[in-house]
Amino acid sequence: MFVFWNQAKNVKRKDNPIKLMRQCGQCNKSAMFFECEKTDEFKLYGAIALKFDRTTVMQCGECLAVYKAEDDPDVQKHMEHRKQAEDAAQAKESERAEAERRREEAKRQEEIRKKEAKKQKEIDDELADLKRELGQ
Ligand SMILES: [Zn+2]
Numbered sequence: 001m002f003v004f005w006n007q008a009k010n011v012k013r014k015d016n017p018i019k020l021m022r023q024c025g026q027c028n029k030s031a032m033f034f035e036c037e038k039t040d041e042f043k044l045y046g047a048i049a050l051k052f053d054r055t056t057v058m059q060c061g062e063c064l065a066v067y068k069a070e071d072d073p074d075v076q077k078h079m080e081h082r083k084q085a086e087d088a089a090q091a092k093e094s095e096r097a098e099a100e101r102r103r104e105e106a107k108r109q110e111e112i113r114k115k116e117a118k119k120q121k122e123i124d125d126e127l128a129d130l131k132r133e134l135g136q
Contacts, residue, residue, distance in 0.1 A: 029063075
C-alpha cells in the first residue's frame with residue numbers, strides 16, 4: 001500500500017499518467033490510482049513564491065487522497081519502463097537526425113563538386129578559345 005501523504009492540494013494529473021489498482025487506505029476502496037504532480041509553494045510572508053517543489057504522487061481516483069509515489073516499487077517499475085521507452089525514442093530520434101545531417105552534408109559536397117566542375121569547364125573553354133585565337 002502507498003504511504004498516505006495528504007489530501008489533494010495543488011495536485012495535477014499528469015499526461016499519460018501511470019495507473020495502478022490499489023486499495024486506498026483512506027476510503028478503503030479498491031481504486032484506480034493516477035500519477036499526479038504535486039506542486040508545493042514556499043512563500044515569503046505568505047505572499048511571494050520563493051520556490052516550487054514538484055513531487056510525483058499517486059492519487060486515489062475515488063476519494064482523491066494523495067500518496068507518495070516515488071518509493072513505491074510498482075510505481076518505480078512503471079517509471080523505469082517509461083524511461084526506457086523515452087530513451088529508445090530519443091535514440092531513434094538522434095539516429096534520424098544524424099542520418100539527416102549526413103544526407104545534408106553529402107548534398108552540400110555534391111553541390112561543391114558540381115560548382116567546381118563547372119568552374120573547371122569554364123576555364124577549359126576559355127583556354128580552348130584562347131588557343132583557337134592564338135592558333136589563327
Ligand atoms: Zn481513496
